[in-house]
Amino acid sequence: MSLPSSRTRIIQVTCAIIWxxxxxxxxxxxxxxxxxxIDQGVYHEVCSTAASSSSTKACVEQDLKLNKMFTIGAVVTNATALIVGHILDNYGPRICGIIGSxxxxxxxxxxxxxxxxxxxxxxxxxxxxxxLGGPFVFISSFQLANSFPKYSGMILALLTGAFDTSSAVFLCYRLIYQKIEKIPLNIFFGIYLIIPVFIFLCQVFIMPNSSYKTIGTVQKLGIEGLDENGNLIEGDDGANFAVETDERTSLLSAPQGGEQGRPRGTSYTNDGTRRKSIYEEIIEDEITHKSGNIFGILDGESIANQLKSPFFILMCAFTTIQMIRINYFVATIRSQETWLIGEELGQKINEIFDIALPLxxxxxxxxxxxILDNNKTVNVLTILLITSIFIGIxxxxxxxxxxxxxxxxxxxxRPFYYTAVSDYSAKVFGFTTFxxxxxxxMCISGIFNYAQTILDFITQxxxxxxxxxINLLLVSLTxxxxxxxxxxxxxQQKNIHRKRLELEADSAPEQEIPN
Known part of the structure; x- marks a missing residue:
């Protein structure tokens, strides 16, 4: 699609960051x-008569029901990702955003x-x-990464940062509630209705009807610095293109060109199918080396074969456990810390966490x-694992x-884990099926997240x-x-290396020049 004016695109990106x-x-x-x-007495009626005298501290039944509310919300958020992707690809970002609003x-x-x-x-x-609405308005914003191709990385970072910071909405509410005025829940969420109205109006009057890029293309842009055709990003004639182009920093310097809509350095077969461009060959060779030779290892395979692969099954299992651990802690931080270090220090930790999470x-x-730019994929996963174990301890x-x-x-x-899983998925399975x-x-991990309700019940x-x-069990599974x-x-890296050596050995005699 042709790009609208710079002013329009700036407004679109700004609106997306705000929502x-x-x-x-x-x-x-x-x-x-x-x-x-708890202070507003939500679910206080489930407490027994003996425990119902205080509304400042949750009884066990009330605590479990409140935690279950968050658990189901977290399950829905992650399980919705697959549905959002389908709607986005088939009906465009505007419909997706309107549904979200x-x-x-x-x-x-x-x-x-x-x-x-x-x-x-x-x-x-x-x-x-x-x-449910969160993923619709968030994921549909990804396509704006190519509204300004030279600044795709910055736009993605701003959108991701806005997502992480959005957990501060309830922090701000709590600070106002405790320090200034006890605004009831019905008043707060009545005021909050401004947000979906703003999103709806933006979708109708400002946002593009069709995507600048698909989700897979945005991921390709993020890793390779190239568009779906293997083009460089607008602004570079490729004269200074070098093998050592960084797969991430290229987001700010690499560029789109090509005459008649075809990428420079790209060839086509007789039936019009595009072969990989020169830029793709160079960058993918470099990324393959950086990833430890697993880049694109399942690219081109059918979805069925990809999903049956240990690359998917093991990463899905690891992702599921990490998601359960993170969301279980978010739901139960106060009770966990109270048991470990006492009520006063537990409350202090809770307050620090509320501020630290969005930051x-x-x-x-x-x-x-x-980390992602300078480490092989297996090293990134090792850092992820060691950090996770240390947090568990x-x-x-x-x-x-x-x-x-x-x-x-x-x-x-938390953001490192989500980004690493996304990076791994694109590099191993390819951009077409990303x-x-x-x-x-994410959907499977989200569904299994409901298990934290059972873990919470066992703990209580x-x-x-x-x-x-429970924490030791989760660390052990990690x-x-x-x-x-x-x-x-x-x-698999050893197998690839062995096969490469065998190919080199087989081809050696053919390279001899006869007398």
Whole structure:
């Protein structure tokens, strides 16, 4: 599609950043919202008579029900990714965004008690609709990465940073609630309706009807610095193109060209099928080396073969455990820390976490880029595994300082983990099937996330709120699936290296020049 004016594109990107900041993932600020829900008496009726005298501290039944509300919201958010990708590819970003705005509006109306005549749990229903709408408005914004091709990396970073920061919506509400005025839930979410209305109006009057790029193309742009045709990004004639072009920094310097819509250096078969361009050959060779020879290892395979591969199964299992660990901690941080270090210090940790979570993604962005750009895929996964294990160890020790270190690592680890999984999926499975493979991985992980409700119940009912046994179980599963994944990748790298040596040995006699 032809690009609209620079002014229009700037407005589009700005609007997307604003709505991602307020609507992409506010449900992950649950730890900040939970004290307000308790103070407002949400689900207080489930407490026994003996425990119902205080509304400032949740009874076990109330705590479990509130945590379940977040768990279902987290499940829905991740499981929706696959549906969003399908709608986005088939109906475009505008329809996707409009659907998202309507879902968020329904969620806000439920939580503001405006739809109380509907015989449903307004809190659970409202939270689920907020969770449903988030991916629609967030993922549909990715295509804006190519609204300014030379600054694709920056735009993606801003959108991702806005998503991570969106958990601060409930933090700001809690600070106002505790420090200034106790604004009731119905008033707050009534005001929050401004956000879905803003998104709807932006979609109708400002945003493009068709995508600048597909999700797979955006990922290709992020890793290779090339468009779907193997073009360089606009602004470079390719004269200074070098093999050592960095796969990430090329987002800010590489460029699109080619006469008559065809990439420079690209050849075509007789039936018009595009072969890889010169730029693709050079960059992919470099990325293959950087990734440890697994770049594109399953590219071109059928979806069925990709999903049956240990590359998918093991990464999906590892991703599932990490998602459960992160969301389980978000839901239960207060009770976990209270048991480990006492109520006063537990509350302090909770308050620090509420602030650190939205900041974590912003702080982590440059470090994530450096790690992904300068390490082989297996090394990235090793860093991911070691960090995850260390965070798990910090979470079972009864020491304030160590717990605090674990908190700071967790908020940085969360965006690192999501980005690493995305990067791995694109490099191993290719860009053509990226949306399906990555979306399915997130969907499966999200569905299994419901297991944290069972873990929470076991902790509260059978472990007397002691979080250590469950945390040790999750860390153990992390070690099992993480080491299995890394071990499998290393074995495949050895196989590739062995086959390459065999090919070189077989071709050696053919290269001899006869007398």
């Amino acid at each position: 991602c900041l307020f609507a992409a993932g506010p449900i992950f600020g649950f730890a900040a919202l939970k004290p307000i829900l 309507i879902l968020i509006a329904i969620g806000a109306l439920e939580l503001s008690s405006f739809l109380k005549w509907i015989p449903l749990d307004p809190y659970l229903t409202g939270y689920v609709f907020l969770a 974590g993604g912003i702080v982590a962005i440059p470090f994530i880029g450096i 910090c979470g079972v020790l009864q020491n304030f300082s160590i717990n605090l270190i674990g908190i700071f690592l967790l908020v940085v680890y 949306g399906t493979v990555y979306g399915l991985m 009912r059978y472990e007397n709120s002691n979080p250590i046994p 070690v099992v699936f993480g080491t299995s994944l890394i071990g499998y990748i290393l074995s």
